[in-house]
Amino acid sequence: MKKLLALLLALSLLVFAGGCGGSETGKDASSTLVSSMQNGESVSSAVKSEKPDEEPWYTTNITFTEDDLKAAKATKYVKPKNVIFMIGDGMGLNDIAIANKFSDFKFDIGLVLDQLPNRGFATTYSNDSAVTDSAASATALATGFKTNNGYIGKDPQGQDLLNISEIARSLNKRIGIVTSDLVTGATPSAFAVHNISRNNTDELAGAFLKMRPDVLIGNGYSDFMGVAYADDENRSLFYSVNRASTFGSFETALNNDKTNSKPFFGFTDFSLKSGDYRLAQCTQTALRRLENENGFFLMVENAGTDKAGHSNNRQGKVDNVAVFDKAVAVAVKYCIEHPDTVLIVTSDHETGGVVLPEGDNYTLDDVAFTTTGHSAVDVGVFALGYGTEYFNGKTVDNIDIAKFAISAVKGELK
Numbered sequence: 001m002k003k004l005l006a007l008l009l010a011l012s013l014l015v016f017a018g019g020c021g022g023s024e025t026g027k028d029a030s031s032t033l034v035s036s037m038q039n040g041e042s043v044s045s046a047v048k049s050e051k052p053d054e055e056p057w058y059t060t061n062i063t064f065t066e067d068d069l070k071a072a073k074a075t076k077y078v079k080p081k082n083v084i085f086m087i088g089d090g091m092g093l094n095d096i097a098i099a100n101k102f103s104d105f106k107f108d109i110g111l112v113l114d115q116l117p118n119r120g121f122a123t124t125y126s127n128d129s130a131v132t133d134s135a136a137s138a139t140a141l142a143t144g145f146k147t148n149n150g151y152i153g154k155d156p157q158g159q160d161l162l163n164i165s166e167i168a169r170s171l172n173k174r175i176g177i178v179t180s181d182l183v184t185g186a187t188p189s190a191f192a193v194h195n196i197s198r199n200n201t202d203e204l205a206g207a208f209l210k211m212r213p214d215v216l217i218g219n220g221y222s223d224f225m226g227v228a229y230a231d232d233e234n235r236s237l238f239y240s241v242n243r244a245s246t247f248g249s250f251e252t253a254l255n256n257d258k259t260n261s262k263p264f265f266g267f268t269d270f271s272l273k274s275g276d277y278r279l280a281q282c283t284q285t286a287l288r289r290l291e292n293e294n295g296f297f298l299m300v301e302n303a304g305t306d307k308a309g310h311s312n313n314r315q316g317k318v319d320n321v322a323v324f325d326k327a328v329a330v331a332v333k334y335c336i337e338h339p340d341t342v343l344i345v346t347s348d349h350e351t352g353g354v355v356l357p358e359g360d361n362y363t364l365d366d367v368a369f370t371t372t373g374h375s376a377v378d379v380g381v382f383a384l385g386y387g388t389e390y391f392n393g394k395t396v397d398n399i400d401i402a403k404f405a406i407s408a409v410k411g412e413l414k
């Protein structure tokens with residue numbers, strides 16, 4: 001029976017080539033099945049989610065060759081209508097260095113992100129601390145204003161700050177948010193909603209329902225279920241989007257709305273390890289759903305580099321940079337095919353205070369952490385597309401990245 005299901009799924013994957021779907025891991029399968037049945041999700045998606053993760057869809061290879069890199073550099077980019085903003089949460093420059101040196105999951109040509117043509121640095125301090133948290137830094141990156149640690153899209157006085165997604169929407173552009181974290185995590189939240197505290201999960205989920213991004217992919221289905229059932233308006237909003245409660249039901253949900261007439265909310269079970277292409281596949285799916293004549297804004301986050309920093313996990317750092325880089329490669333290829341797209345890759349802050357030893361002949365075990373928290377060091381900015389020479393070889397502040405991205409969304413880049 002399992003083999004039959006695997007075969008059926010493999011066939012459906014061939015039909016929906018490159019799609020973002022897949023399996024529920026065994027651990028959560030039974031609870032997913034129950035919640036799926038309770039909430040009226042299709043039986044076929046519930047059956048799929050019973051399967052262990054043996055099908056290969058998220059190992060579908062994302063390639064990136066020397067020719068792709070040459071094309072990325074040779075393409076004549078034009079004034080953008082699309083902006084892709086990618087954040088390695090807690091991903092420091094030394095994380096990128098050790099991923100380049102030790103990852104067995106990087107491309108043959110190495111990591112793509114730090115080979116983008118325009119590269120610089122950014123300071124990350126918040127309004128009330130030299131060491132930012134993800135809420136204040138994501139608010140800075142999404143709005144162009146500094147705020148206090150813990151605040152989501154609010155200034156230090158508690159007033160709402162307009163974010164880049166709201167600006168994009170006001171221009172009839174589509175909005176996408178893809179994260180390996182909880183959707184209500186600090187980084188994705190600051191790119192969509194407003195709250196005085198990153199910890200007000202229910203309020204953040206409710207605000208996401210009202211904000212209705214065109215694509216929303218990440219962890220935290222149960223956060224949304226709780227909020228949807230506590231409030232009639234939220235409930236009708238939740239049931240009016242095309243949604244999937246597990247990876248296993250992504251394809252069914254996406255195929256149910258071939259005309260792309262509704263927002264797509266895809267809830268997942270991301271816990272990214274080396275060899276995992278899910279973030280890249282979901283980035284690809286998001287780009288496909290967002291493409292339209294007015295343009296779009298897409299934010300993609302990998303939270304794993306932050307988590308690995310907090311737990312002082314060297315291999316976790318290496319693996320998560322490489323996993324994130326697969327998603328970056330998808331975005332770079334999109335820019336080559338759509339030269340009216342700007343790509344910015346950066347970090348909200350560094351986590352773990354990673355220090356490299358002297359010389360080149362070190363092992364991963366020689367790499368040291370100096371904290372289990374965040375550090376105040378500058379992060380990298382890697383960019384591709386029209387006007388991104390702005391970042392090359394200099395240090396900007398994180399709010400300057402936002403100002404550039406907002407100008408790009410508005411079509412106001414010089």
Ligand SMILES: [Zn+2]
Pocket residue numbers: 090134306307310351374
């Ligand atoms: Zn953190």
